Amino acid sequence: MSLDVMADRATELFARCFGHPPHWLVAAPGRVNLIGEHTDYNDGFVLPMAIDRHIVIAGDANTGRQVTLHSVTTGETATFGVRPKVERGEPGWSNYVRGVIAAFPEPRKKLAGFDAVIESSLPYGGGLASSAALEVAAATLLEAMTGQKLDPIEKALLCQRAEHDFAGVPCGIMDQFTSILARENHALLLDCRSRTTTPVAMSDPAVTVLIINTNIRHKLAESEYAKRRSQCEAAARALGVAALRDASLGALEAARARMDSVPFRRARHVISENERTLQAAKAIQASDWSKVGQLMYASHTSLREDYEVSCPELDTVVEIAHAIGAAGGVIGCRMTGGGFGGCAVSLVQTEAVQRITRKLEELYEKRTGRQPAIFSSRPAGGARVLRSS
Numbered sequence: 001m002s003l004d005v006m007a008d009r010a011t012e013l014f015a016r017c018f019g020h021p022p023h024w025l026v027a028a029p030g031r032v033n034l035i036g037e038h039t040d041y042n043d044g045f046v047l048p049m050a051i052d053r054h055i056v057i058a059g060d061a062n063t064g065r066q067v068t069l070h071s072v073t074t075g076e077t078a079t080f081g082v083r084p085k086v087e088r089g090e091p092g093w094s095n096y097v098r099g100v101i102a103a104f105p106e107p108r109k110k111l112a113g114f115d116a117v118i119e120s121s122l123p124y125g126g127g128l129a130s131s132a133a134l135e136v137a138a139a140t141l142l143e144a145m146t147g148q149k150l151d152p153i154e155k156a157l158l159c160q161r162a163e164h165d166f167a168g169v170p171c172g173i174m175d176q177f178t179s180i181l182a183r184e185n186h187a188l189l190l191d192c193r194s195r196t197t198t199p200v201a202m203s204d205p206a207v208t209v210l211i212i213n214t215n216i217r218h219k220l221a222e223s224e225y226a227k228r229r230s231q232c233e234a235a236a237r238a239l240g241v242a243a244l245r246d247a248s249l250g251a252l253e254a255a256r257a258r259m260d261s262v263p264f265r266r267a268r269h270v271i272s273e274n275e276r277t278l279q280a281a282k283a284i285q286a287s288d289w290s291k292v293g294q295l296m297y298a299s300h301t302s303l304r305e306d307y308e309v310s311c312p313e314l315d316t317v318v319e320i321a322h323a324i325g326a327a328g329g330v331i332g333c334r335m336t337g338g339g340f341g342g343c344a345v346s347l348v349q350t351e352a353v354q355r356i357t358r359k360l361e362e363l364y365e366k367r368t369g370r371q372p373a374i375f376s377s378r379p380a381g382g383a384r385v386l387r388s389s
């Protein structure tokens with residue numbers, strides 16, 4: 001569904017729900033991470049890009065003190081007050097918006113009640129940062145409604161805080177940053193410590209980014225995420241560094257005898273993944289696609305073996321892509337996002353997209369009994385106001 005179609009649908013539904021057209025229409029994209037997984041909360045490097053799938057919100061201030069949110073995807077409506085303060089509540093997805101309102105800087109005087117319709121072309125829980133896109137879209141709407149433009153980094157941190165405090169997920173900064181700072185036709189090399197970004201052009205028409213949704217989400221994803229984070233912190237303490245970003249493979253090897261196997265392997269993933277991410281950014285800049293492919297496969301192996309966040313369905317996708325290989329037009333493939341289901345990302349030769357898609361569909365279904373959802377995306381731009389009237 002194109003952004004225009006989404007915007008029209010949200011506008012129409014808003015008018016039907018609230019009796020007048022919306023004043024604001026905003027959009028925020030999801031993301032796919034090309035490489036640099038589980039490195040953001042270790043002060044490391046990530047290389048994501050925004051995708052052409054969005055959360056769109058149609059909204060307008062109301063004269064009351066209540067916020068009413070209607071989700072097109074779930075058909076649910078959330079209603080809550082903003083004073084004296086915003087509380088967590090049902091339905092679950094509304095917490096991403098509640099959290100953003102709660103974290104929005106004072107003075108919030110101008111922020112009383114508002115009405116909104118939320119439309120999405122991102123699979124919910126599909127590992128493409130649909131929750132970050134909802135937070136960022138909500139923050140963009142609040143900026144528009146209050147006339148208070150936030151610094152982009154402050155805005156990303158505010159959205160991350162919403163996710164920590166209202167959704168209980170101790171996520172890193174990659175998803176919110178990407179949804180705000182992404183540039184069309186570019187991936188972003190993000191240094192999660194200094195919070196500086198370097199755009200990396202991804203405009204070679206011969207190369208296509210393919211996203212393969214396994215259509216599975218294992219339940220332990222969230223609890224295992226929090227566990228990985230604390231295992232990394234323990235490993236950093238054992239190595240005497242502030243964050244795993246500061247450790248080298250040599251120092252890790254030297255500490256092997258006094259470290260347990262689990263923190264050792266978690267650290268080995270993070271340290272090597274940071275290195276792979278920097279190398280991949282250089283290789284993309286040099287159009288050295290076979291190098292990029294090798295790094296993607298190595299990233300997947302490290303996530304499967306050392307970090308243990310893959311799952312049989314993601315491994316199956318990567319195995320099929322690897323077997324099609326360079327001869328069949330596949331450059332590289334790996335799981336993307338937090339893991340335990342969700343999506344894999346593959347770089348492929350554009351002329352082979354259809355053949356590869358058919359092959360992946362056929363073999364994935366044969367081996368797992370499930371149908372994958374496969375689509376391609378050019379790198380999209382960041383969140384923006386689409387219309388105001």
Ligand code: GLA
Nearest residue numbers: 037038171172173174337338
């Ligand atoms: C989720 C989190 C991100 C990041 C990835 C793993 O998407 O929201 O902050 O940690 O997992 O790379």
